[in-house]
Amino acid sequence: MAVDVDRWVDHLLGAVDGRREVAAITKDVDELPIDDAYAIQAALLDRYLARGETIAGAKLGLTSAAKQEQMGVSEPVYGWVLASSILPADAEVSVSELIHPRVEPEIVFRLGEDLAGPGVDAGDVLDATAEIVGGIEVIDSRYEAFSFTLPDVIADNTSAARVAVGAAGIAPGEADLLTLGCVFAVDGEITGTATGAALLGDPASCVAMLANHVGRNGGKLEAGWVIPAGAPTDARPLGVGTVATARYSCLGPVSVTGVA
Numbered sequence: 001m002a003v004d005v006d007r008w009v010d011h012l013l014g015a016v017d018g019r020r021e022v023a024a025i026t027k028d029v030d031e032l033p034i035d036d037a038y039a040i041q042a043a044l045l046d047r048y049l050a051r052g053e054t055i056a057g058a059k060l061g062l063t064s065a066a067k068q069e070q071m072g073v074s075e076p077v078y079g080w081v082l083a084s085s086i087l088p089a090d091a092e093v094s095v096s097e098l099i100h101p102r103v104e105p106e107i108v109f110r111l112g113e114d115l116a117g118p119g120v121d122a123g124d125v126l127d128a129t130a131e132i133v134g135g136i137e138v139i140d141s142r143y144e145a146f147s148f149t150l151p152d153v154i155a156d157n158t159s160a161a162r163v164a165v166g167a168a169g170i171a172p173g174e175a176d177l178l179t180l181g182c183v184f185a186v187d188g189e190i191t192g193t194a195t196g197a198a199l200l201g202d203p204a205s206c207v208a209m210l211a212n213h214v215g216r217n218g219g220k221l222e223a224g225w226v227i228p229a230g231a232p233t234d235a236r237p238l239g240v241g242t243v244a245t246a247r248y249s250c251l252g253p254v255s256v257t258g259v260a
């Protein structure tokens, strides 16, 4: 592999630990193939695990037109959710621990059974799902001006930082996920509305893509994991005092408040 994986893991962890933006990797290297970007992401995960972190799930990003247009990246991405990043349904997030956080609503699958590709489809995902809950993800790109290319955001574990997970959800089959409604509001103003179909036509198909991706690399999605399927609306800045709420047609509400 041409890319210096350890150098870029240090670069990204330096940004996280120092709470400062760093230059996107593709500002420095002429070419960052997608496989190399996932290799950096995997080495970054290993570094977190070596620090005593554990995995609580896996995530998708850039699965809606709203997000793809906002970020200027037109392909979905896959990343990891650390146990330390999971927050309750009514969460306070310390903004000073982060760089330039943003908030976005999420449809979150909680698995009841392991799931691994290849060949996983939306029906398999629903069969393996214990419940579907709402969420708000706090994303925090480590890159300057929250700006990146596809391989940059992959290497950066898809900007994952925190995720507030709803307390009340539904069993698969209890409601149509395509018409599941989401209303996202920041400081009382509605900034986005969407249905589940905003996620590449079907949130369960998104999770199937993730299971197939993880399976290709010899891994699996595990029972008990939480899987944010990607934001159906665009993301908004989270500052001190910002209150973001996600309300859903048939999932419990989730809110995140920015604190110092």
Ligand code: OOG
Binding pocket: 060, 061, 062, 063, 064, 067, 071, 104, 137, 139, 140, 141, 153, 158, 159, 160, 229, 230, 231
């Ligand atoms: C990348 C992460 C995208 C989503 O839900 O679309 C993501 C980013 O926008 O910084 O988590």
Ligand code: MG
Binding pocket: 060, 061, 104, 106, 137, 139, 228, 230, 231
């Ligand atoms: Mg997200």
